[in-house]
Amino acid sequence: MTRGRVQRRLLVLALFPALALLAPLLARALPADAPQAIRALTPVPFDPDATDLATRLRPPDGTHLLGTDDLGRDVLSRLLHGARVSVLVGLAAAALAFAAGTLLGAAAGTLGPGVDRAVLVVTGVVQAFPALVLVAAGAAMAPPSRWTAALLIALTAWPEAARLVRAEALRLSASPYVEAARAAGASPARVVLRHVLPGAIAPAIASLPYVVGGAVLLEASLSFLGLGVPPPTASWGRALADARESLTSAWWCVLPPAAALFLLVLSARKAGEALSESR
Amino acid sequence: MTRFLARRALGAVGTLVGVLVAVFLLLSAAPGDPARLAAGGMPGRRPASAEALEAFRAVHGLDRPVVARLAAWLGSAVRLDLGRSFRDGRKVTERIGETLPATLAVNGTALLLAALGGVPLGVAAARRPGGRADRLAGLLLDALFSLPSFALGLLLLFLFAVRLRWTPVFADASSPLASLALPSLTLALVALAPIARVVRESVRAALASPPAIAGRARGESPREETLRALRRSVPAFAGLLAALVPQLVAGSVLVERVFAVPGTGQLLADSVFARDLPTVLGLTLASGAAVVLATLLADALAALADPRLVDAEDS
Numbered sequence: 154m155t156r157g158r159v160q161r162r163l164l165v166l167a168l169f170p171a172l173a174l175l176a177p178l179l180a181r182a183l184p185a186d187a188p189q190a191i192r193a194l195t196p197v198p199f200d201p202d203a204t205d206l207a208t209r210l211r212p213p214d215g216t217h218l219l220g221t222d223d224l225g226r227d228v229l230s231r232l233l234h235g236a237r238v239s240v241l242v243g244l245a246a247a248a249l250a251f252a253a254g255t256l257l258g259a260a261a262g263t264l265g266p267g268v269d270r271a272v273l274v275v276t277g278v279v280q281a282f283p284a285l286v287l288v289a290a291g292a293a294m295a296p297p298s299r300w301t302a303a304l305l306i307a308l309t310a311w312p313e314a315a316r317l318v319r320a321e322a323l324r325l326s327a328s329p330y331v332e333a334a335r336a337a338g339a340s341p342a343r344v345v346l347r348h349v350l351p352g353a354i355a356p357a358i359a360s361l362p363y364v365v366g367g368a369v370l371l372e373a374s375l376s377f378l379g380l381g382v383p384p385p386t387a388s389w390g391r392a393l394a395d396a397r398e399s400l401t402s403a404w405w406c407v408l409p410p411a412a413a414l415f416l417l418v419l420s421a422r423k424a425g426e427a428l429s430e431s432r
Numbered sequence: 433m434t435r436f437l438a439r440r441a442l443g444a445v446g447t448l449v450g451v452l453v454a455v456f457l458l459l460s461a462a463p464g465d466p467a468r469l470a471a472g473g474m475p476g477r478r479p480a481s482a483e484a485l486e487a488f489r490a491v492h493g494l495d496r497p498v499v500a501r502l503a504a505w506l507g508s509a510v511r512l513d514l515g516r517s518f519r520d521g522r523k524v525t526e527r528i529g530e531t532l533p534a535t536l537a538v539n540g541t542a543l544l545l546a547a548l549g550g551v552p553l554g555v556a557a558a559r560r561p562g563g564r565a566d567r568l569a570g571l572l573l574d575a576l577f578s579l580p581s582f583a584l585g586l587l588l589l590f591l592f593a594v595r596l597r598w599t600p601v602f603a604d605a606s607s608p609l610a611s612l613a614l615p616s617l618t619l620a621l622v623a624l625a626p627i628a629r630v631v632r633e634s635v636r637a638a639l640a641s642p643p644a645i646a647g648r649a650r651g652e653s654p655r656e657e658t659l660r661a662l663r664r665s666v667p668a669f670a671g672l673l674a675a676l677v678p679q680l681v682a683g684s685v686l687v688e689r690v691f692a693v694p695g696t697g698q699l700l701a702d703s704v705f706a707r708d709l710p711t712v713l714g715l716t717l718a719s720g721a722a723v724v725l726a727t728l729l730a731d732a733l734a735a736l737a738d739p740r741l742v743d744a745e746d747s
Contacts, residue, residue: 277443278450281727285682286719289704290455290712370580374686377582378701393583397690400586401594411583419578 159431162424166362169417170244173236180230199227201234202385210403220405222395231387232409238376238388240417242303243369249307250364254314255357259350261315262322263331264341272319276312284309284367285374292380299382306371310364314357321353359428366421373414389414433735436742440731444724448717452509453502455716459709460498505713514714519706524714528696535688535695537612539680542619550624554631555658561636569628576625581683585618585690615691622683623676630672634665666737674723674730681719 172179180197192198197218204224213220219228261272279287284306291305325331326349334348375381376390384391389410396406488494494501505515514524557569576584592598592614638644638661647657685697692698696715703711735742 274446274450277447278454281444281447281723282451282716282720283678283682283723285685286700286716287451287455289685289700290716291458292704366578373580374582374682377580377686378689378704380701380704390582393586394689397586397589400590404590404594407586407590411579411587414583415575415579418580419574422574422578 156431159424159427162420162427163362166365166420166424169236169240169420172233173240176233176237180227180233197227197230197233199230201226201230201387203227210399210406212403213405219409220403222392222406223399223403228392228405228409231392232389232413235387235389235392235410236413238299238382238386239369239372239390239414242299242306242372242382243365243417245300245303246306246310246368246372247361247365249303250310250368251314251357251361253307254311255318255350255354256345257311258315258318258357259322259345259353262319262324262353263326263345263349269319272315276315279309280312284371288371288375289378289380292375297381297383299386302372302375302381306368306375309371310368313360313364317356317360318350318353321356322349325349325352360425362421362425362428366418366425369414369417369421433739433742436735437728437732440728444728448720448724449506451720452506452713452717456502456505456713457498459712460501509717514717515710517703517711518708519703519711524710527699527711528714528718531694531696531699534693535684535697538615538619538687538693538695539684541612541616542623542680543676545616545620546623546627549620550627551631553624554628555635555662557628557632558635558639558661559654559658566632569632573625573629576621580686581618581622582686582690584621585614585687588614588618589690611691611693615687615693618687618690619680619683622687623680626676626679627672630668631665634668635661638662638664663737667734667741670730670733670737673733674727677726678719678723681722 179195181195181200183192183195183198187195204226205221206224208221209223211221219232222228222231257272261269287309288302288305291308292301326344331344331348334344339348372381373388373390373393376388377394379391379394381390382388392410393407393414396403396410399406496504508515512525514528516522517524517527553565553569553572556565557563558566560566635658639657641664643664644657644661647660652660681697684695685700687693688695688697689701696718699711700715702708703715
């Protein structure tokens, strides 16, 4: 796998957060007197939450490029704004899981059998359960918001990074340079953070895109069950739950969010594959 | 062997208790008063009186401290008593028992279909790495791994129920077979991807191993060769079994929602909504027990197929 391929695939993956960040500019309601230049720069001139029962369940046409949903909201506008939940929650959850997992894994591999056993027990407990069941049970706990969702997903997603880093850390902590650092009087925290973690983190980085893909799927599942970000905020999982209700009449409500989720998770997997193989 | 399994079983029970304690504390720390939610939270009902709330708390033991409730719950769970639902006061075991057959039927059919499709696909891909079957399997697996189960379910529902009208759109008690077809197919496709991947990887490794090369040199037929490679892959299949169960449990929750199957997945989603703590805990225990049992079974299978695993741990 060449370096260029890795970069291309990461670039494709980066398109999704870019779209998510630009959504409020690309898709928003414009005042009637908006200048032509702004009009030309706003391809989707509809607010994602603006309902219009007069135009509900319209098939795609020149005005609503992907049609409207059961409340007359523009599907494309909601798709773009939905990326802000699906993509950003997925990234935030993966980042949290990565930080917690690498730290715990490095500590488990470096600080001796006591810490190691404690981390292994907690990892075992977390991994023994279907992530969705744990996240759904936890979603009953806190008021639903995108940060609750990210935190809950991160709580189930960190063991993978911990496992990868621990294996490397176990090897490194027996190596002469770490021994030298210990002998020179470095504190345990310094040994973990400065000497072991940088050398042990690579496999966890390579697996990061997979973690992002998993987190995105989990967030969408949570939203699909109605336990994610509360309405009216657009999210791909909730859009699919709504589309189920109008399935018999409106295919254009199902395909866009399903395709968006599919493409995002696929590009995450492909980026992860390229990263792992290039190492 | 017995010692190996006993040790695994002990660890599994420990894990199970750990998860239950964690879920119990998580749900108990939730803001909001379950008594108020359950007794007076239904729309269209008058808010419950103070006496009614007190009575509800007394019945469900909510007036006691969290640790005492946890201990009591764990104690009765050992005797297979999971308490009573906050929602309708019925036994949690009864509610789970009612919904379990539908879930088991869907999952059993799905697992069977997935194995029937996944194993031949994996073997075909493994026989000629980089060949046409291998590339086709790669594309299919990428697609199946990337499509969320509920999106897949909706697409199948749209295709078969709305467009082709082969099956009812929503679960229908009068035609149980047709109602089961699409949910089972969806879950089967979800489970097919990991099965085909593990079969492909382990059979490919087994076919490239020195014993397989020696067999080929002796003039073994491709059929014998493949069977031998499959047998050598049994430990990997055992691990796969353990990995599939949590996936099927999570898949059930979503797929049952898509197809309105009255199973345990729906019960879990409803109970989370209603903040029905005893039912959520009971279902968590049930799904955890399923995962733990599958892991034990996988350990036993792997140990039977490859006694070196036991020796490595006992020495």
